[in-house]
Amino acid sequence: MKAQKNLYRTNFSLITAFLVLITVTLIIAIFISYKLTSRYVENEFANKKTEVLEQTIKPYYDFFQIQIPEITSYQGFLDSASAANYSDTVFRTYRFVRKVLFYDIRIGSPTAEHPEGITVKDVYRFKPKRDGIVGVKEVSGADDEDFRQMALKLNTFIISADTSRVPTQDEIFRTFYNVTPDKISYLNIPRREDIRIYRALLRSKQSDNFGKQNMVTFTLDPQFLKVINTHKELYEDVTIQPVVYDPLDVAQEKVITEAGLPGAFSNFKLYFSSERSHVNKEIERRYLPIGAILLLIYFFLVLISYLIYRNLNINLKVFKLQYDFINNFTHEFKTPVSVIKIAGSNLKGDAELSERQRKHYGKILDEEADKLNELMNKLLSFTQLENRSINVKREEINLPGFVKGYIDTFKIKYPDFKLQSQVEVAKFNSDPVLMGSVFQNLMENAYKYSHPGKKELSITIKQDKRNIVFSFADKGIGMAKYEQGDVFKKFYRIENQYNQNGSVGLGLAFCKELVNYMGGAISLQSKLNQGSTFIITLPFES
Template sequence: MRSFWKNAWFLVIAVVLPIIAYAAYQLSTLSEDEENISMIYQNQLDAILFSVNQYSDDIVKGWINTMEESMESDTNVDSLISYNLFQFQPAVFQIYIRELDKEIILTSAEADTSFTTDFYQQQLPDPASDQFEQLRNYAENGFQKILSSQFNEGDRSYLLLSFIMLSPNNTVTSRMGAIILDPELFIRETLSTKFQTVAQDKFVVSAYRRDNTDPVYSTADSVNSESIAVTNNFWLLPNYYLAIGTPGKPVQDIIRERTVTNLGILLTLIAFLGIAAFLILRNVRKEMRLAQKKADFVSNVSHELRTPLALISMFAETLEMDRVPTEEKKKEYYQIMQKESGRLTGIVNKILTFSQMDNGKKQFRHDKIDLNEIVAEVVSNYEFHLRTKGFSHVLSLSEEPLPIEGDKEAIAEVLINLLDNAIKYSTDTKEITVRTVKGNEKAVMTVQDKGIGIPKGDQAQVFEKFFRVSVGDLAQSKGTGLGLSLVKQIIDEHKGDVRLESEPGKGSIFMILFPLLKQ
C-alpha cells in the first residue's frame, strides 16, 4: 500500500503539476495594462447604469416634491397636482394622499382603471405599524425612503410607490403619499432620453423585465445578449433590471482572445490527465483491495479448514489408539467428527459454488416452484441444528401460494446461508424469525435475527466478494466472506432483489424478493 501511494504521488508531481504550473504561467501573462483596462471599463459601465438609476430616482422625488408643495399651497390641490403630473407625465396613473382622516385620490384622464381607498388601505403601511415607524425614522434622519411594489390588475402591470411626505422645511408630516404608474411606460416615455444620452454611439443601454428576454426598451434596434457586459437592478422597479454592453464584441473578449485557445487546450489536457490519473488510481486501489481481500480469504479459509481437520485428526487418533474409556464417549467423539466433517463439506461446497458462479459455469434450473414449500422444508431440516445452538425460531408462511421460477437447491442455499449468518452473529438474544409474504407482484422472504447487527458504513459492502467487517464484534466471528456474496449472485440470477436493514446491537433483517409467476 505504501508503494502504491508513492507511485501515485510521483505521477502527480511528474506529470500533472508541471502542466498546472504552465497553465498558471499563461494566465499570469495578461499584462497589468490589460487588467487595468478591463477594470476601468467595468467601472465605467457600472457608473453609467448608476446614473440611470439616479436619474429615475430624481424624477420620482421631483413628483413627490410637487405633491408636497401642492399640499402646502393655497391653490386647489387637485388642479395643481393634475396639471403638474398628469399632463406632463403619461406614466403616472393615479395619486393618493392620506392625512389623518382625510384622503385624496386623483386619477389621470388617460387611465383605464381606478383604485379605491380600500386598495390603498390594504397596500400602504398602517400608521400604527412598525413599517410606518421605520419610514418616519428614515425621514427624521434626512432620508425619504420610497417603498416600491409591483402588482397586476387585469392584463396590465402597475408599480406602487409609497412614502411619507415632508413639509417645505423638510420636517416629517403625518401625510402618507402614493403614486401608481405604468413601469414600462415610465421606462419608454420618461427614461428613454436618459438612455440615449448616456449610450450615445458607444454603448447599448437596455431595460428588461425579469421574466422576459426581450428588452422593454433599448437604444439599439436589436440586442445581442452576449454583448451585455454589466447588469444592475432597477432601484425603483423591482421586476426590471438594466443592462449595458457594446454594439460589437465585448472589450473583455478582445483583451483575452489571444489566450482563450491556449488556455482551453491546457485546461482540457489537465482535465483528461486528471480523469486518467483518477481512473488509474481508482482501479489500482480497487485491485489492491481485492488482492487484500483474497489474501484475507485464504487466511480465513485456512483457519476454517484447519480447525475441523485438527479435531477430526485428534479424535480419530484417540479412537485408533483405543484410549476412549466408555461407549458413550466413543459415540460423542463420532458425533463431533461427523459434525466437523459436515462443516468441512459445507465450506468446500460453498467455495466450489462460488468458483462456478464467478466463472459463469454454474447452471441453474428454471422450474416452477413454491417459495413456501422451500422455506418450510429448509426450516424443518434446520430445527434440530437451531435447538442444539440454543435458538428459538418463528416460521410464518404466506397463506397464499408463492409460485416463482428458479432453482430449488440454489434458493434453499440462500436461506441456509442467511440462517447460518443469523446463528453465527447472534450472541445474547437467540431468536430467528423467517417469514414469507406476497406483495406488489413479488414473493418476499425475510430472515430476521436479534444479533449484533451490521454498522451502517459496512452495509453496502457486505455483498461484495471476500468482504468481512474488520472491526467490532463481527470481526471476531469465523467466516470466509463468501456467504452473502453467494446470496447476492444467486438472487441476481433469479432476477430478484436483496435488501438489508440492520442496526448495531439490535439485529438484522434480510429481505429477498422474487418475481411472482403469473397464474
C-alpha cells in the first residue's frame, strides 16, 4: 500500500503543478492582453483622427469640387442678381463661407494702366444675414491683390494655352484657382474657342471690343465648420484651433493629438483631447470580452484538472479497496484453511488419537468450516442482493423474543458485552433471516469497535407513524465525520487499531443493501471516541 500512497502524492503534485502553471499563464495572459489592448486603443487614438477629419472636412471638399466649379456653367455671364442667388445658395449650404466677392471682368486690349488687358467692371460683396444676403457694389476692386494675381495667371494662360486640346486638371488648378489661408479665388474656365477670342482681343488695338469673364473670391472661417466626432469613445473633445495653438497647462491626465486642416483652412487644425480616465474606460470596455474568454478558458482547464484529480482519486480508492479486500479476504480464508490443514494432518497421522483428541480436532474442523461457510455465504448473499435475486419471505416476527434470542447468543459468545433493549413493538412482518443478518452484523460491529471495558450496546425498537425504527447505540470508538459517508461502501474499512484483521469491509455495506432491499433506509450518527448510533427505518406492515 505504501507504493500506492506515493503514487497518489505524485498525481496530486502533478495536478498542483498544472494548476500553478495555468494560473501563472492566466496572470501573464491577462497582463499581456491588457497591455496589447491598451496599446491598440492608444494607436487608434492617434490614427482614427483621420476619419473624424474626413467627416468634418467633407462639406469643404463638396464646396471646393462641386459648388465652386458651378460658376463655369455661366460662361462669364453672371450678373449681380444671379451672383446674389448663387451666393445665397452657398451661404445656406456652407456656413463656413462668410463673404463672397463677385468680380465682373472684361478682357480687351492692354493699356498702360492694365498691361495684362484684364480689368474689373464691377465688384459686388455678399455677406450672410439672418434675413438673407446683402450685396454692396465695390468701386476699388480693381486694386485688389487677389484680382491682380488671378489676372496675371489668366493673361499668361490665354497667351500660352494650347487650344488644340482640353487643359489638364493641373493646368486648371494652377490657373483658375488661388487658394490661400481663409480664402479661395476662382475664375470661370473659358472654352477653347473663347481662349482663341481672348487671345485675339489681347493682341487687338481696338479698345471698344472686350470679352466677359467672372471671378469669385470666397472668404472662409473654419470656426463655422461642424465637427463630426465619429469616435466619441476615443475623443472626448474635438475643437478647431489655430495651428500655433499649444496650451502650456495641459494636464498629464489628458491625452491629446491633432490633425491639420487642408486647403484654405491650412492655418487651422483639429485638436483632439480626452481625459486619461476616458481612454482607460474604452480600454477596459474592449478588454472585458478578452478577459472573460481568458477566465473561461482558465476555469475550463481547472474543471478538467478537477475531473482528472477526481478520477485518479476514485480509481485509487477503488484500487485500495480491492487491494484491502484481497488482503483481508485472503487472510480470512488463510487462517481457517491453515487450522483445518493442521487438524487434518493430526487426524491422518500415524499416532493414535484418544477419543477426546479426536472430538477436539473434529470441533476445530467444524468451527473453521463454519467460518469459511459464513464468509462465502456473505459474499454470495451480497452478490444476490446486488442482482436482486433474493426473495423476501415475509412472516410475522415476535420482536421481543427475536431480540432476546440475539442478546442471549451474544452474551454467551461475548461475556463482557453489556446488552440492553427496549422494544415498544410486539409484532412485525418481515424476513427473519434478513433481519437476523442485519442484527448480527450491527451487534458484531458494536462489540468489535469498542474499547475494552466499554463494550455496550442499547437496542431500541419503536413505531414512528407508518414506519418502524430500529436503533443500535453503542459507546465505541465512533468515527470522524468525513468517514461517515463511506462506511456503507463496499470494501471500505476505517483505519484503526481495531480493524487490522478479520474484516473485508462488507458488513455495513451488506446491512445497507439488506435494508434497501426490504424497502427501508439506514443512517448513522457518530462522534469520535463517544460512540455510534445506527438507525434503521423500515415500513411497518401489520
